[in-house]
Amino acid sequence: MHIGYVQIPVGIAGPPLRTLFFRWRHECFVRRWDNQSSCSFRFVNATTAAELKFFIEDPMNFETLSDVFNKSSRFVRLQNIQCAIAGKSIHEIEGRGKSVVCEAIIKEEVVKNVLKIEVAALVELNMLKNRTCSAMDGVLGGFSAHASNIVSIVSIATGHDPSQNFESSRSNIRMEDVNDSKDLHISVTMPSIKVGTVGGGTQLSSQSxxxxxxxxxxxNREAPGSNARLLATIVAGSVLAGELSLMSATSAGQLVNSNMKYNRSSKDVT
Structure with missing residues (x-):
């Protein structure tokens, strides 16, 4: 039963972070353009499951499957199908959502003067926090400091289901020194960003x-799907910027100091 709406504060990042972004050499590209999805079928035995797999992957049957699938929406179009068998079940594979890689090279002077940290310190912290600690903690969904936070706020602001965060926030943050160890190369790989720009909550006034x-x-009538692809790169770019900001603040001690100053109340302390 629908009873109303909850207002959520919305802001624009910057100007410091936004200004910094334009001073970087940065690039995002979509490794997998199409929005992927998957489904599973269960049969009485493995033989029947194999028969369906062969039928689905037979090029002679693609047109028939495509005609049926494309009638389900004005926007979706079947591009390809890949299947895998597990016992007597068959599962369509190829990941979910859009696969995006975003990278940036931050010059030494920016790392030192703006982020107030050394390149070597960031590289080491990324290895300890996002790699070693994540592995020891049994983290599911990738190696990042807070990618899920960024994905959640973008999802809510743009009318997406925030429960998709588990898949969409899967990410791999890499940092390494380049150009004779002077500059920082940072990249994020996100294999399953599930976003769109039509339907559902995207039509609500605030989210729209x-x-x-x-x-x-x-x-985008001229280039179908391009708006969703661009939104996926915006998500990845936001995650990259957020990771760099948080990791820099953590390494420089600014995160703890800021929390103690702005996120602690002494009003009720006696």
Whole structure:
């Protein structure tokens, strides 16, 4: 039963972070353009499951499957199908959502003067926090400091289901020194970003306004799917910027100091 709406504060990152972004050499590209999804089928035995797998992957049957699938929506189009068998079950594979890689090279002077940290310190912290500690903690979904936070806030602001965070926030943050160990190369690989710009919550007034602000509102009639792909790169770029910001603040001691100053109340302390 629908009873109303909950207002959520929305802001624009910057100017420091936004200004810093334009001073980087940065690039995002989509490794997998199409929005992937998957489903599973269970049969009485493995033989029947194998028969369906062969039928689905037979090029002669693709047109028939495509005709049926494409009738389900004005926007979706079947591109390809890949299957795998596990016992008497068959599962369509190829990941979910869009696969995006985003990278940036931050010059030594920016790391020192803006982020207030050394390149070597960031590289070491990333290895300890995002790699070693994540592995020891049994983290599911990748190696990052807070990618899920970024994905959640973008999802809510743009009308997406925040429960998809578990898949969409899967990420791998890498940092290494380059150019004779002077500059920092940072990259994020996100294999399953599930975003769109039509339907569902994207049509709500506030969320639609946020999509319009990002320049990805609705469907792009001239290049179908391009708005959703651009939104996926925006998510990845935001995660990269957020990781760099948090990791720098952590390494420089600014995170703890800021929390103690701005996130602690002495009002009720006696």
């Amino acid at each position: 306004a946020c999509l319009n602000l990002l320049g990805v509102i609705g469907a």
